[in-house]
Amino acid sequence: xPGDAVAGxxxxxxRDHAGETSHPGADLAEWAADLVEPVKPKLRGWLHAxxxxxxxxxxxxxxxxxxxxxAVLACTVYSVTAWLLFGTSAIYHLGTWGPLGEAVLRRLDxxxxxxxxxxxCTPLAVLLLPREQRTLLLWVVWTGAxxxxxxxxxxxxxxxxxxxxCYLALGWAPVRYLSDFLHTGGAAVVTLVVTGGLLYSAGAVxxxxxxxxxxxxxxxxxxxxxxxxxxxxxxxxxxxxxxxY
Ligand SMILES: [Zn+2]
Numbered sequence: 338x339p340g341d342a343v344a345g346x347x348x349x350x351x352r353d354h355a356g357e358t359s360h361p362g363a364d365l366a367e368w369a370a371d372l373v374e375p376v377k378p379k380l381r382g383w384l385h386a387x388x389x390x391x392x393x394x395x396x397x398x399x400x401x402x403x404x405x406x407x408a409v410l411a412c413t414v415y416s417v418t419a420w421l422l423f424g425t426s427a428i429y430h431l432g433t434w435g436p437l438g439e440a441v442l443r444r445l446d447x448x449x450x451x452x453x454x455x456x457x458c459t460p461l462a463v464l465l466l467p468r469e470q471r472t473l474l475l476w477v478v479w480t481g482a483x484x485x486x487x488x489x490x491x492x493x494x495x496x497x498x499x500x501x502x503c504y505l506a507l508g509w510a511p512v513r514y515l516s517d518f519l520h521t522g523g524a525a526v527v528t529l530v531v532t533g534g535l536l537y538s539a540g541a542v543x544x545x546x547x548x549x550x551x552x553x554x555x556x557x558x559x560x561x562x563x564x565x566x567x568x569x570x571x572x573x574x575x576x577x578x579x580x581x582y
Contacts, residue, residue: 418456
């Protein structure tokens with residue numbers, strides 16, 4: 338298969354987003370894992386590819402049913418970040434891009450994680466928070482997202498154990514607003530927001546520790562991570578929908 342062409346190349350293997358190790362010494366364990374298990378699982382990328390039309394139609398429904406101009410704008414921002422996330426991931430994971438293409442797509446793929454965090458917070462803040470808190474939360478998550486993206490772009494070889502917690506920190510920043518979400522959105526919205534947060538966090542942990550890895554040939558740890566992001570996105574989408582309609 339095409340992905341095999343990069344097998345065994347340190348830092349470029351399709352086994353995972355392993356491009357942060359530009360030379361074997363940077364992370365020997367990860368590089369060794371790439372050599373032992375060089376084949377890209379056959380289902381890599383397909384879950385997110387399926388989410389491209391799904392999130393596109395879901396986003397259009399959400400935007401059409403949003404009740405105010407501000408809500409339409411916030412839901413559009415949210416939907417665009419979702420399309421970017423799933424679209425870039427599908428393109429990145431399904432194709433074979435060569436070292437430069439892979440490096441670029443990998444950065445975009447990781448930048449999109451920050452964007453989906455800020456993108457998800459945007460309609461929740463606009464729909465559920467009073468003006469002052471809304472402004473503060475939007476500043477925090479969008480500044481955090483841009484800072485996170487700059488960090489990943491400027492320090493391309495940052496180790497996984499350092500940048501994965503950054504996603505978690507930004508993702509859990511809105512936790513202080515849960516009581517406001519409960520007050521305006523109700524128990525179902527808060528439950529879904531927390532469930533989505535926990536699912537994304539579980540995905541981050543799986544990505545960081547690279548376990549469980551059920552079937553390295555077909556459905557490895559990275560696919561588990563992708564499945565958790567799909568479940569998390571679904572929970573958050575329902576929460577935003579409940580708040581928007
Ligand atoms: Zn991925």
